[in-house]
Amino acid sequence: MARLPTLAVLGATGAVGTVMCELLTGRRNVWGEIRLLASERSVGRKVRCRGEELTVQALTEDALDGVDVAMFDVPDEVARHWAPIAVRRGAIVVDNSAAFRMDRDVPLVVPEINPEQVANRPRGIVASANCTTLTMIIAVAPLHDEYGLRELVLASYQAVSGAGQAGADTLHDQLAKVAGDRMLGARTGDVRQAVGDDLGPFPAPLALNVVPWAGSLTDGGWSSEEMKLRDESRKILGMPDLKISATCVRVPVLTGHSVAAHAVFATEIDVEGAREVLRNAPGVIVVDDPAAGEFPMPIDAVGTDPSWVGRIRRTLDDPRALDFFVTGDNLRKGAALNIVQVAELLAEDLTRP
Amino acid sequence: MARLPTLAVLGATGAVGTVMCELLTGRRNVWGEIRLLASERSVGRKVRCRGEELTVQALTEDALDGVDVAMFDVPDEVARHWAPIAVRRGAIVVDNSAAFRMDRDVPLVVPEINPEQVANRPRGIVASANCTTLTMIIAVAPLHDEYGLRELVLASYQAVSGAGQAGADTLHDQLAKVAGDRMLGARTGDVRQAVGDDLGPFPAPLALNVVPWAGSLTDGGWSSEEMKLRDESRKILGMPDLKISATCVRVPVLTGHSVAAHAVFATEIDVEGAREVLRNAPGVIVVDDPAAGEFPMPIDAVGTDPSWVGRIRRTLDDPRALDFFVTGDNLRKGAALNIVQVAELLAEDLTRP
Numbered sequence: 001m002a003r004l005p006t007l008a009v010l011g012a013t014g015a016v017g018t019v020m021c022e023l024l025t026g027r028r029n030v031w032g033e034i035r036l037l038a039s040e041r042s043v044g045r046k047v048r049c050r051g052e053e054l055t056v057q058a059l060t061e062d063a064l065d066g067v068d069v070a071m072f073d074v075p076d077e078v079a080r081h082w083a084p085i086a087v088r089r090g091a092i093v094v095d096n097s098a099a100f101r102m103d104r105d106v107p108l109v110v111p112e113i114n115p116e117q118v119a120n121r122p123r124g125i126v127a128s129a130n131c132t133t134l135t136m137i138i139a140v141a142p143l144h145d146e147y148g149l150r151e152l153v154l155a156s157y158q159a160v161s162g163a164g165q166a167g168a169d170t171l172h173d174q175l176a177k178v179a180g181d182r183m184l185g186a187r188t189g190d191v192r193q194a195v196g197d198d199l200g201p202f203p204a205p206l207a208l209n210v211v212p213w214a215g216s217l218t219d220g221g222w223s224s225e226e227m228k229l230r231d232e233s234r235k236i237l238g239m240p241d242l243k244i245s246a247t248c249v250r251v252p253v254l255t256g257h258s259v260a261a262h263a264v265f266a267t268e269i270d271v272e273g274a275r276e277v278l279r280n281a282p283g284v285i286v287v288d289d290p291a292a293g294e295f296p297m298p299i300d301a302v303g304t305d306p307s308w309v310g311r312i313r314r315t316l317d318d319p320r321a322l323d324f325f326v327t328g329d330n331l332r333k334g335a336a337l338n339i340v341q342v343a344e345l346l347a348e349d350l351t352r353p
Numbered sequence: 354m355a356r357l358p359t360l361a362v363l364g365a366t367g368a369v370g371t372v373m374c375e376l377l378t379g380r381r382n383v384w385g386e387i388r389l390l391a392s393e394r395s396v397g398r399k400v401r402c403r404g405e406e407l408t409v410q411a412l413t414e415d416a417l418d419g420v421d422v423a424m425f426d427v428p429d430e431v432a433r434h435w436a437p438i439a440v441r442r443g444a445i446v447v448d449n450s451a452a453f454r455m456d457r458d459v460p461l462v463v464p465e466i467n468p469e470q471v472a473n474r475p476r477g478i479v480a481s482a483n484c485t486t487l488t489m490i491i492a493v494a495p496l497h498d499e500y501g502l503r504e505l506v507l508a509s510y511q512a513v514s515g516a517g518q519a520g521a522d523t524l525h526d527q528l529a530k531v532a533g534d535r536m537l538g539a540r541t542g543d544v545r546q547a548v549g550d551d552l553g554p555f556p557a558p559l560a561l562n563v564v565p566w567a568g569s570l571t572d573g574g575w576s577s578e579e580m581k582l583r584d585e586s587r588k589i590l591g592m593p594d595l596k597i598s599a600t601c602v603r604v605p606v607l608t609g610h611s612v613a614a615h616a617v618f619a620t621e622i623d624v625e626g627a628r629e630v631l632r633n634a635p636g637v638i639v640v641d642d643p644a645a646g647e648f649p650m651p652i653d654a655v656g657t658d659p660s661w662v663g664r665i666r667r668t669l670d671d672p673r674a675l676d677f678f679v680t681g682d683n684l685r686k687g688a689a690l691n692i693v694q695v696a697e698l699l700a701e702d703l704t705r706p
C-alpha cells in the first residue's frame with residue numbers, strides 16, 4: 001500500500017468513540033483519512049480529531065467505501081450487523097463490542113499479551129475484550145508467565161461510563177439530586193425516593209449506592225458481565241480450563257474500573273519478585289505505598305493509559321497466592337486504547353513494503 | 354436484682370451512639386435508667402431516647418456510679434482507658450471498639466452465632482466485632498454449620514459512616530463540591546482538585562472514587578481492617594486456622610457495608626440447599642432475584658436490622674464453593690444492634706430471679 005491506510009471510527013460520538021478521537025490526536029500518526037461514523041442522530045456533528053475538524057457521517061454501506069481498518073465502538077447488535085458488511089467492502093474490523101469475542105474464528109487480542117493473534121483472523125474481524133477483563137488481565141498475564149496461574153477470584157468496582165455515555169449522564173443527574181441533602185442515606189429507600197424513577201441503563205440508583213449487577217442474567221445466577229470476565233480471560237490467556245469466579249459490581253465512579261484480585265499460582269510467590277514482574281510488565285504501573293497514601297484509584301487512573309496495580313501482598317494463609325488491586329481507565333485501556341493498539345498493528349502490516 | 358438494670362451509653366453522640374438511641378426506643382424495654390455519656394464537648398445536648406428527652410453527661414468516674422451495663426461506642430483509646438474503670442465501678446462493659454476484641458480473656462460475641470460466650474468474661478468485658486466482619490459473618494456462620502468452611506476470599510465495599518460521623522460529614526461535603534460539574538471525573542486528578550485538601554478521616558477523596566484502604570498499615574502490606582476481618586472471623590467461628598484473605602475498600606456510600614464473598618467448603622454445595630440455610634438463618638434476609646432487580650444494596654439495607662444476602666451462586670469451577678454478596682447496615686448489625694443484643698443477654702441474666 002503506497003498511501004497511509006484509511007480508518008473509520010464507528011460510534012465516534014459515544015463514550016468510547018470520544019476518547020478514541022482524543023487518543024488518535026495524541027498518538028503516532030499512522031493513518032491517512034480518518035472517517036467518523038455514527039447514527040443518523042449525529043450526522044453533521046463536528047468533532048476535533050488529530051488537529052482537524054471532522055464532520056460525523058451516517059453509518060451507511062457507501063460510507064465504508066475505501067476503508068482499510070474499521071474500529072467498531074457501537075452496541076453489540078449494530079456490530080453484529082455491520083461487521084460482515086464492512087469486511088465485504090474490504091475493511092479489517094476491530095470490534096469493541098461483545099458480538100464476536102467468543103467466536104472461534106475471531107481472535108481476542110490484547111497487544112501486550114497476544115499480539116501475534118492479530119494475524120489469525122479468518123473472518124476479517126479482530127475483537128477487543130470487555131473493559132473489566134482488559135484492566136485486570138494486563139496485570140495477571142505477566143504474573144501467569146512467571147508463576148503459572150491456577151485460579152482467579154475477582155470482585156469488581158465498575159464505573160458508570162462502562163455503560164456508555166448514558167451511564168455517565170445518569171450518575172451526574174442522580175448526584176445533582178442527592179447532593180446537599182445531609183439527611184439522605186440513613187433510611188431504607190430514601191435515596192431511591194430522591195433519585196426517582198429515571199435509572200438510566202442501571203437496575204437501581206448508583207448515587208450513594210453499589211449495585212452488584214451488570215449485564216443480563218445467565219445460568220446459575222451469574223451475570224453476563226461475570227461470564228465475560230471468565231470466558232474472555234480464558235481465551236486471552238489460552239487457558240480454557242482456568243478456574244475463575246467473579247462478582248461484578250457497579251459503583252458511583254464516573255470512569256475507572258477497579259478489580260480486587262486473589263490469584264492462586266502453581267508455585268510459591270515472593271512478593272518482591274511479583275512486584276518486579278509487574279514493574280517490568282508492559283501497560284502496567286505499580287502504585288503501592290499505602291503508608292504514603294499510594295494505591296490505585298479511579299480518580300488518578302482516569303485519563304491515563306496503563307493499568308495501575310497496587311496493594312500487592314502475598315496471601316497470609318497460602319504462599320502460592322497473591323492479593324492485589326488494579327484500576328484502569330475503562331474508556332482507554334478498557335476500550336479505545338486497546339482498539340487503537342490493535343489497529344496500529346494492522347496499519348503496520350498494511351503499510352509494510 | 355429487683356430493679357431493672359441501669360444502662361450507660363458511652364459515645365451517645367457519635368454515629369453508632371445515635372443509632373443506639375434509636376434502637377433502644379424501638380426494642381423491648383429491659384432497662385431501668387438510661388444514662389447517655391460523651392465527651393465534654395457534648396455536655397448538655399438533648400437526645401430523645403425511649404420516648405424520654407435525655408441530657409448528655411460528661412464521661413467521668415462518678416457518671417459510671419450504679420451502672421450495671423456500659424455500652425462503649427467510643428474510639429479505641431477511650432475504650433482502653435475507661436473499660437477497666439467501668440468494670441471496677443461494678444459495670445459489665447460491652448465494647449464496640451477494637452481495643453479488647455483479640456484479648457484472650459474477652460469474648461467476641463455475635464448473639465446469632467456464639468451467645469453462650471457472653472458468660473465467659475473474666476475481665477468483665479464483652480467485645481463486639483468490626484462492622485464488616487459482623488455484616489458478613491452472619492451469613493457465613495450458618496453455611497459453615499452446614500457445609501464446613503475451609504476458606505474465605507472477601508472484597509468489601511465499605512460505607513463512609515464506618516469511619517464515624519466525621520466520615521459521613523466528609524462525603525456530604527465532597528458531594529456538594531463535585532455535583533453539578535458534568536466535566537468532572539474524566540481527567541486524572543480533576544476530582545482531587547475539586548474536593549480540595551479536606552479529606553476528613555480518609556487518605557483520599559471518596560466522592561466519585563473508591564479507596565482500597567481502611568485503617569493502618571500492618572506487616573506484608575495488609576491494612577488493619579483486613580487483619581480484623583481475618584482475626585475476628587477466626588475468633589467468632591472458633592477456627593484459629595481458617596484461611597481468609599480480604600481486600601477492604603471504601604466506597605462513596607453513606608451507610609451500609611457490602612462484601613463480595615467467595616467461600617470454599619469441605620463438601621459439595623447445592624445452591625438451593627445453601628439458599629434454604631440462609632433463609633432459615635437468624636439475622637439474615639435473602640434477596641436474590643436478579644431478573645427482578647433484587648439483590649442486596651446499601652440504599653435498601655440501611656436502617657434495617659438483618660444482613661441482606663443475595664447473588665447466591667455455586668462457583669462454576671468448584672462444586673465446593675459458593676459466591677455471594679451481602680450488605681448490612683454498619684451502624685446497626687455492624688455496631689449498635691449487635692451491642693444492644695449482647696447487652697440484652699446480660700440484662701436477662703442480671704434480672705433472672
Ligand SMILES: NC(=O)c1ccc[n+]([C@@H]2O[C@H](COP(=O)([O-])OP(=O)(O)OC[C@H]3O[C@@H](n4cnc5c(N)ncnc54)[C@H](OP(=O)(O)O)[C@@H]3O)[C@@H](O)[C@H]2O)c1
Nearest residue numbers: 011013014015016038039042073074097131162164165335
Ligand atoms: N464504555 C466502556 O467502558 C466500554 C468498554 C469496552 C467495550 N465497550 C463497548 O464499546 C461499544 C460502544 O460503547 P460506548 O460505551 O461508547 O457506548 P455509547 O456511549 O452508548 O455510544 C454508542 C455509539 O454507537 C453509535 N450507534 C448506536 N447505534 C448506532 C447505529 N444503529 N448506527 C450507527 N451508530 C450507532 C452511537 O451513535 P449516536 O451518538 O449517533 O447515537 C454512539 O456513537 C459497545 O459495544 C460497548 O459494549 C464499551
Ligand SMILES: NC(=O)c1ccc[n+]([C@@H]2O[C@H](COP(=O)([O-])OP(=O)(O)OC[C@H]3O[C@@H](n4cnc5c(N)ncnc54)[C@H](OP(=O)(O)O)[C@@H]3O)[C@@H](O)[C@H]2O)c1
Nearest residue numbers: 364366367368369391392395426427450484515517518688
Ligand atoms: N461506625 C461504624 O460503622 C462502627 C462499627 C463498629 C464499631 N465501631 C466502633 O464504635 C466506636 C464509635 O464509633 P463511631 O463511628 O460512632 O465514632 P464517632 O461518630 O466518631 O463517635 C465517637 C463518640 O465517642 C465520643 N468520644 C470521643 N472521645 C471521647 C472521650 N475522650 N470521652 C468520652 N467520649 C468520647 C464522642 O463524643 P463527642 O460527640 O462528645 O465527641 C462520640 O459520641 C469506635 O470504636 C468505632 O471503631 C464503629
